[in-house]
Amino acid sequence: EKGNFEHYMLKEIFEQPKTILDCMRGRLLAEEGKVRLGGLREYIDQLCNAKRIIIIACGTSLNAGMVARYLFQEICRIPVEVEFASEFRYGSPVIRDGDVVVAISQSGETADTLVAIEKAKEMGAIILGICNVVGSSIPRASHAGVYTHAGAEIGVASTKAFTAQLTVLYLIALQVAKEKGTLDNEKYRSLLNELDQIPSKVQTILDNSYLTQSLASLYLDATSMIYLGRGYNFPIALEGALKIKEISYIHAEGYPAAEMKHGPIALIDEEMPVLFIAPKDHTYEKVVSNIQEVKARKGKVIAIVTEGDVVIKSLADHVFEIPETDEILTPLLTVIPLQLFAYYTGVLRGCNVDQPRNLAKSVTVE
Numbered sequence: 165e166k167g168n169f170e171h172y173m174l175k176e177i178f179e180q181p182k183t184i185l186d187c188m189r190g191r192l193l194a195e196e197g198k199v200r201l202g203g204l205r206e207y208i209d210q211l212c213n214a215k216r217i218i219i220i221a222c223g224t225s226l227n228a229g230m231v232a233r234y235l236f237q238e239i240c241r242i243p244v245e246v247e248f249a250s251e252f253r254y255g256s257p258v259i260r261d262g263d264v265v266v267a268i269s270q271s272g273e274t275a276d277t278l279v280a281i282e283k284a285k286e287m288g289a290i291i292l293g294i295c296n297v298v299g300s301s302i303p304r305a306s307h308a309g310v311y312t313h314a315g316a317e318i319g320v321a322s323t324k325a326f327t328a329q330l331t332v333l334y335l336i337a338l339q340v341a342k343e344k345g346t347l348d349n350e351k352y353r354s355l356l357n358e359l360d361q362i363p364s365k366v367q368t369i370l371d372n373s374y375l376t377q378s379l380a381s382l383y384l385d386a387t388s389m390i391y392l393g394r395g396y397n398f399p400i401a402l403e404g405a406l407k408i409k410e411i412s413y414i415h416a417e418g419y420p421a422a423e424m425k426h427g428p429i430a431l432i433d434e435e436m437p438v439l440f441i442a443p444k445d446h447t448y449e450k451v452v453s454n455i456q457e458v459k460a461r462k463g464k465v466i467a468i469v470t471e472g473d474v475v476i477k478s479l480a481d482h483v484f485e486i487p488e489t490d491e492i493l494t495p496l497l498t499v500i501p502l503q504l505f506a507y508y509t510g511v512l513r514g515c516n517v518d519q520p521r522n523l524a525k526s527v528t529v530e
């Protein structure tokens with residue numbers, strides 16, 4: 165039921181403080197300094213000893229996987245490869261001893277992902293599934309896994325399932341980092357506490373959703389947009405661009421911010437909105453210079469920044485502030501205004517946001 169919301173998509177965006185909390189319930193024990201994931205119990209050693217993690221998924225789930233690459237590499241020191249599920253099977257994959265495959269899927273029915281799992285299994289890999297729909301095909305095809313517990317997602321464009329996937333990935337990485345000893349104890353405890361506070365920070369962003377609505381009204385006639393971010397927020401640039409394409413039919417591309425100067429910068433003129441995902445993190449100064457490059461070419465800059473930011477505020481045409489958190493966790497916050505922006509842009513353009521043309525909730529053909 166949509167309740168008081170006009171669309172399922174908006175309802176699901178607004179459910180996120182609760183769905184993230186549901187996803188962490190009984191798993192994140194911040195006070196005890198513990199993470200407990202029942203679904204992984206029998207495979208946690210294999211995961212801790214993994215020589216490599218291969219993540220396979222499609223669409224939004226793939227974008228969650230790309231965040232996980234930075235995460236597992238940084239805090240677990242495990243090399244990670246992220247592959248389009250559809251390209252895995254037919255790309256002569258190499259599976260070695262010590263490889264663990266993590267498949268991510270909201271529906272648990274995506275054919276491209278299922279076929280990739282079958283191939284990896286045949287080749288001897290251990291498969292861990294991160295899925296939302298309980299009892300669906302991917303969890304059944306996996307050796308073990310973790311459910312995201314986001315509840316039924318009806319809007320075709322994925323929102324709350326994405327933040328739940330990220331939450332599960334953070335939990336897994338924290339548990340592995342703790343067991344492997346790759347994260348010092350103070351940092352580990354502080355990440356647990358920060359993760360614990362994410363739902364209320366997401367709520368703060370939602371309380372300011374009217375700001376994304378007025379932003380959407382300024383740019384609804386754009387024919388194209390560029391989304392840029394670095395590090396943990398490069399995949400969020402991809403996700404922001406995917407959402408606006410799906411929901412508003414505005415062409416958009418996501419890039420690592422530094423990659424812009426290697427080509428896409430040619431597109432920038434007064435007509436081109438460029439969305440920067442630029443929270444305070446170790447790439448901040450570099451992102452600032454990327455923003456200057458866009459302004460020098462008269463592009464319109466919209467930036468997602470950390471509350472209290474002054475430098476980007478003085479450069480950008482518009483900013484949307486998010487609460488401060490550890491830089492590792494920023495994707496859980498930065499994606500929210502981008503979901504809202506896509507939603508309001510779609511609504512203002514008269515699009516069917518819950519059922520975008522040509523899309524289906526689960527894609528069961530290869």
Ligand code: F6R
Binds near residue numbers: 269272320
């Ligand atoms: C984006 C979207 C799709 C799905 C993709 C994978 O909003 O909904 O890109 O993310 O089709 O679907 P699942 O996660 O069900 O495997």
